[in-house]
Amino acid sequence: MAVEFIGIDPDTDRDHCPTVWADVDAQEILLQGWKPDTETRTECEASSPANGPTPDSEAIVRIPARMIPMIREACDAVERARLH
Numbered sequence: 001m002a003v004e005f006i007g008i009d010p011d012t013d014r015d016h017c018p019t020v021w022a023d024v025d026a027q028e029i030l031l032q033g034w035k036p037d038t039e040t041r042t043e044c045e046a047s048s049p050a051n052g053p054t055p056d057s058e059a060i061v062r063i064p065a066r067m068i069p070m071i072r073e074a075c076d077a078v079e080r081a082r083l084h
Contacts (some may be wrong), residue, residue, distance in 0.1 A: 003030065004077055007070035018063050022074040024081035029074045033061030 006020040021030040036044065044060050045053050054060055063071070 004074075006074045006077065007067065009064060009067055011064070011066065018061075018067060020063075020067060020070040020074050022077040022081075024077055027078050027082055029071070029078060031061055031063055031071075033063045036060050036062055 002023065002025045004022045004024060006022055008020075009018040012018070016034070017032065018034065019032040022028075023030060035041075040062075041054065041060055
């Protein structure tokens with residue numbers, strides 16, 4: 001596994017740190033974010049075409065919009081690895 005740290009929320013207090021990584025070998029993006037409240041999770045699940053609630057092996061996370069450049073960078077890293 002080649003996990004590449006991309007970035008951390010620039011407004012972090014280092015205790016609550018939304019973070020972005022790219023796993024170029026698996027061609028996946030890893031996100032650490034805040035858990036949504038119950039109401040938001042219910043809304044997400046209700047609007048999804050998936051059957052049932054979010055499984056225990058998956059998570060819904062909140063990522064601040066200010067981290068979009070980091071998510072783009074992670075997407076680019078995974079795409080570049082796929083091309084090699």
